[in-house]
Amino acid sequence: MSDETVPDFTLHEPSTTADDVELLLFALERSRAQFAWKVGGLDSAGLQQAFPPSTMTLAGLVKHVALVEDKFTFEFVTGQPMGAPWNSVEGMSMWEWCWRSAAHDTPAQLYALWNAAVLRSRAAWNSALAQDGLDQPSALVLDDGQSPNLRRALVDLHDEYARHVGHADLMREAVDGLVGEDPPQPD
Numbered sequence: 263m264s265d266e267t268v269p270d271f272t273l274h275e276p277s278t279t280a281d282d283v284e285l286l287l288f289a290l291e292r293s294r295a296q297f298a299w300k301v302g303g304l305d306s307a308g309l310q311q312a313f314p315p316s317t318m319t320l321a322g323l324v325k326h327v328a329l330v331e332d333k334f335t336f337e338f339v340t341g342q343p344m345g346a347p348w349n350s351v352e353g354m355s356m357w358e359w360c361w362r363s364a365a366h367d368t369p370a371q372l373y374a375l376w377n378a379a380v381l382r383s384r385a386a387w388n389s390a391l392a393q394d395g396l397d398q399p400s401a402l403v404l405d406d407g408q409s410p411n412l413r414r415a416l417v418d419l420h421d422e423y424a425r426h427v428g429h430a431d432l433m434r435e436a437v438d439g440l441v442g443e444d445p446p447q448p449d
Contacts (some may be wrong), residue, residue, distance in 0.1 A: 271295035273447055283391055286416050292444070293423035294380060297327065299445030300430035302373075308437045309369055319360075320433050321425055324372045325364040329356055330422045331379035338415035339386040341401030347375075387416070 273295055276288045299319050301309070309321035329348060336344045343349065353358045364372060390398070390412060399409035434440045 271298045281397055290420045293420055295445050297423055297430055300434045306369055311437055313433060313436060314428055321364040321372055322361040323430055324376050325360040327426055328376040328379040329330045329360045331383045334415060334419045335383045335386045337402050339390050339398040
């Protein structure tokens with residue numbers, strides 16, 4: 263992967279007296295860095311390799327996580343409608359589409375889509391949390407009229423990454439033997 267298509271995932275340890283916001287954002291960034299390491303630097307064949315009986319691929323996982331980032335950003339944080347490519351999906355759910363359509367995307371397209379979603383997410387979260395912190399209600403209004411707070415949304419976003427880092431870890435080891443917990447960090 264080139265530097266133009268990958269978000270900066272240099273890990274910066276939180277302070278020893280970090281508050282909830284700093285710790286939750288660090289946990290999310292660490293999971294993003296682990297995910298980037300596990301899916302990064304692969305050619306199309308590596309990204310498209312399936313592992314039967316599952317049809318899951320790393321390409322599909324990258325596109326799925328891009329959708330997850332955008333869903334959380336737009337539904338919970340900004341309350342704005344989702345843009346391209348999600349708003350142009352017809353005939354199936356966005357969730358199904360992202361897995362199927364990833365088979366037709368190049369590595370550069372997949373990495374760029376995910377990168378853009380991460381950058382939007384970071385900006386939206388930083389803006390929202392600077393205003394009223396984790397206890398403010400999210401933009402999502404449930405059927406009962408309640409809105410989960412941003413703390414719940416941030417924990418759920420991190421949970422999505424934690425689950426999918428496990429998938430990516432196993433799949434990447436099967437592709438080329440890459441193992442380890444955290445990506446190497448610059449000195």
